[in-house]
Each structure stands twice: as C-alpha cells, then as structure tokens.
Amino acid sequence: xxxxxxxxxxxxxxxxxxxxxxxxxxxxxxxxxxxxxxxxxxxxxxxxxxxxxxxxxxxxxxxxxxxxxxxxxxxxxxxxxxxxxxxxxxxxxxxxxxxxxxxxxxxxxxxxxxxxxxxxxxxxxxxxxxxxxxxxxxxxxxxxxxxxxxxxxxxxxxxxxxxxxxxxxxxxxxxxxxxxxxxxxxxxxxxxxxxxxxxxxxxxxxxxxxxxxxxxxxxxxxxxxxxxxxxxxxxxxxxxxxxxxxxxxxxxxxxxxxxxxxxxxxxxxxxxxxxxxxxxxxxxxxxxxxxxxxxxxxxxxxxxxxxxxxxxxxxxxxxxxxxxxxxxxxxxxxxxxx
Numbered sequence: 001x002x003x004x005x006x007x008x009x010x011x012x013x014x015x016x017x018x019x020x021x022x023x024x025x026x027x028x029x030x031x032x033x034x035x036x037x038x039x040x041x042x043x044x045x046x047x048x049x050x051x052x053x054x055x056x057x058x059x060x061x062x063x064x065x066x067x068x069x070x071x072x073x074x075x076x077x078x079x080x081x082x083x084x085x086x087x088x089x090x091x092x093x094x095x096x097x098x099x100x101x102x103x104x105x106x107x108x109x110x111x112x113x114x115x116x117x118x119x120x121x122x123x124x125x126x127x128x129x130x131x132x133x134x135x136x137x138x139x140x141x142x143x144x145x146x147x148x149x150x151x152x153x154x155x156x157x158x159x160x161x162x163x164x165x166x167x168x169x170x171x172x173x174x175x176x177x178x179x180x181x182x183x184x185x186x187x188x189x190x191x192x193x194x195x196x197x198x199x200x201x202x203x204x205x206x207x208x209x210x211x212x213x214x215x216x217x218x219x220x221x222x223x224x225x226x227x228x229x230x231x232x233x234x235x236x237x238x239x240x241x242x243x244x245x246x247x248x249x250x251x252x253x254x255x256x257x258x259x260x261x262x263x264x265x266x267x268x269x270x271x272x273x274x275x276x277x278x279x280x281x282x283x284x285x286x287x288x289x290x291x292x293x294x295x296x297x298x299x300x301x302x303x304x305x306x307x308x309x310x311x312x313x314x315x316x317x318x319x320x321x322x323x324x325x326x327x328x329x330x331x332x333x334x335x336x337x338x
Contacts (some may be wrong), residue, residue: 003071004201006194007163009150010068010079013053021053024065028080028116032134035069035076041136044115045078048132049112052082055158058127060084066149066313077117077135081149081187081313085127118143124300138202140141143331147215147309149316152325153182153290160222161327163195163267166201170232170336173201174329177212178245178288179222180263182325189219202228205239209264209271211321215266218259225263225286227257234280240272245293248276249283250331251304254297283308287317288338290326292319308332 008097011022028049032042043254049065051124056063063084074143102245109130113119118133135141152159165172177188177193194216197335200208205226212224223242228233240259248255260266295315297304308330320326 002168003034004198005071005164006198007148007150007165008068008135009152009159010066012151013065014062014066015053015056015065016062018057019268020051020221021057024053024067025049028067030076031067031069031078035078035083037134037136038076038085038138039291040285041134045134046082048112048115048134049080049269051109052080052130052132055109055130056082056084057063060086063250068148070277071144072135075135075139075141075146077133077141077143079309080132080134081129081193083204083317086319087125093156094268105141118307122295122300122303122306122310128316129137129317130311131307131310131313133309145308145334146330147307147312148327148329149309150325150327151316152179152318153323155184155301155312158182158184158187159325159327160190160191161290161325163198163327163329164194164201165199168202170230171202172229172331173197174229174284174286174331175201176225176246176286176288176329177222177329178242178290178325178327179221185220186325187224187226189222191215192219193222193224193264195209197226204228204273205237206271209239212308213264213268219265221263221265223259223288225257225259227284227286229279229284229331229333231280231334234331235276236279236284237273238269238276241271243289244285244286245289245291246284249285249297249304252283280335283311284333285311285328287315287328288324288326290321290324291315292321295319
C-alpha cells in the first residue's frame with residue numbers, strides 16, 4: 001500500500017440542544033457524499049451521527065461530535081467521535097437493545113455497533129468517548145490504527161497546527177507542526193511544512209527537517225516533529241525542533257523523544273535524528289503545546305488498549321489548555337508485511 005495524507009482538522013460540532021443533532025447529521029451525510037459513499041452507506045453514517053449526538057444530549061449532558069474523513073488501507077472512510085463529560089456508562093450493559101440509562105428506548109449503541117465497521121468506547125467518571133468509523137461495504141478494507149484530535153483556538157476558521165502521514169510497504173512517516181501563534185499566519189506556516197512533507201514524506205527525518213526549514217522561510221515558522229517507522233524491522237527514527245511533545249508508551253512505561261530548541265523556518269542548529277528499536281506493540285503519541293504535558297496514561301485504567309482515535313480524543317478532552325490550537329496524534333505501532 002502507498003498512501004500520502006495531508007491531514008485536516010475535521011469539524012467539531014457542539015451538541016448542547018436538540019437542533020444541533022440535525023446539523024451534525026447533515027454534515028455527516030455531506031462527508032459521506034464527498035467520500036463517494038452510496039446511498040446505503042451514507043444512510044449508515046447519518047443514522048449513527050444522529051444516535052451519537054442524541055445520546056450526548058440525553059446521557060452526557062452535552063458535548064461535542066467530531067467528524068472527519070480518514071484513510072483506510074484501500075479506500076476512504078468517515079470517522080465520527082462523540083465526546084461528553086457525563087457520568088459514564090458500562091458498554092457491556094448498554095449494547096443490548098432495550099437498555100437505557102436515561103429512560104429512552106435504548107436502541108442507540110446497539111444500532112451503532114451494527115452499522116459501523118469500527119467502534120470503540122472509553123467511559124469513566126470523567127465522561128465518555130465513542131468512536132465509529134465507516135467504509136463502503138462493497139469494498140474490502142482494513143482500518144488504520146491511528147487517531148488525531150485537533151481544534152483551533154476558540155473555534156477560529158484557521159488552525160495553526162498541522163499534521164500528515166505517509167506509508168509505502170512497511171515504512172510509515174508522520175509529521176506534526178505547530179505554527180507560531182495562532183490564526184491565519186500560523187496556519188500558513190503549518191501548511192508550508194505539510195506541503196514540503198508531502199513532496200518527499202519518506203525521506204530521512206533529519207534531511208527532511210532541512211527541506212521543511214526552507215519551505216517555511218518567509219512564514220512565522222514553527223515547531224516540527226518527524227517520525228519514520230519501519231514496521232518490519234521494528235525501528236523508529238525521530239527528529240524534532242521546538243516544543244512538539246513526543247513519546248513512546250508501553251503499558252508500564254513512557255519514553256520521551258528529545259527535540260532540540262529552535263524555530264523551523266527561522267533558526268535552529270542542524271537537525272539531529274535519534275533511533276529507537278523494538279518499538280512494535282508500543283504507542284507513539286505526538287502533540288502540540290496546546291495540550292498540557294502533565295497527562296499520565298496510568299490515570300486512565302484500560303485506555304492504553306483502546307483504539308488510538310479514542311486515546312487521542314480522551315487526552316484532547318482532558319488536557320486542552322484552551323489558550324492555543326491543540327492537536328494530538330496517536331499511532332499504534334504494529335507489525336505489517338508487504
């Protein structure tokens with residue numbers, strides 16, 4: 001498989017009252033149409049958006065629905081993530097039709113499981129995150145085990161953070177960039193980095209950092225992290241400039257990946273790359289400084305085993321500083337074969 005994806009922020013729709021359910025449903029249907037889904041597949045997306053948004057109001061006391069297009073291994077898909085700060089729930093109890101924590105008919109989560117190809121949940125006293133992904137049912141597909149949660153400061157039209165990923169055979173490459181400040185000028189800096197990455201995404205991270213530096217000159221510049229993974233060899237090569245946080249996680253430990261001071265597009269010392277081995281089975285997490293760095297996976301029992309998109313949404317919900325654009329990317333480092 002060969003894939004290059006310049007990431008997008010997706011859309012976040014606040015769900016605080018019932019009229020916003022229709023707004024979320026219409027946008028989900030629009031995404032499905034743009035992704036080439038037929039009427040049946042688009043109907044599945046619309047149904048699940050409606051169910052999740054309704055549940056956010058009835059059981060989660062309000063929250064957010066995130067919608068974005070995602071790549072699968074063979075075709076385009078749609079991701080819907082529902083996030084709330086309600087009392088949480090037991091998934092095993094809520095899946096059977098007829099069960100409800102809010103006095104309703106209780107058909108929601110059962111319908112979600114039947115309609116979506118990917119579903120995962122994390123719920124505790126802080127609230128619930130429900131992930132669903134959809135791919136055309138007529139086309140065989142395989143979900144990619146990564147997730148991104150991203151928002152612009154105060155819902156601005158421009159997001160100064162950017163991300164991208166690429167793969168060829170068993171090699172994967174990931175970019176995260178945080179343009180200085182926020183707003184349109186920061187977004188222009190991030191976009192320059194993304195476009196330079198897309199031009200040669202599988203290059204050595206240290207050399208690629210130099211290309212991004214040239215591309216970002218004339219913009220505000222920003223912080224950049226680049227990771228290249230060989231899933232056949234079980235190795236990772238990382239290069240970072242500025243305050244993008246990056247770490248490798250096992251269930252027992254967290255290992256930080258070092259970045260050097262500087263501003264890509266302005267001034268920094270020669271980029272250096274660091275190599276890590278035996279990374280299969282770990283998580284790679286990268287996030288901009290819009291997210292607090294004091295999170296600990298140990299504070300969330302069972303979260304490490306959840307889908308990376310669920311992990312990203314939980315961390316974004318609980319550690320967003322709300323003073324800057326915020327982006328978190330989570331990748332499950334799994335063995336793949338040509």
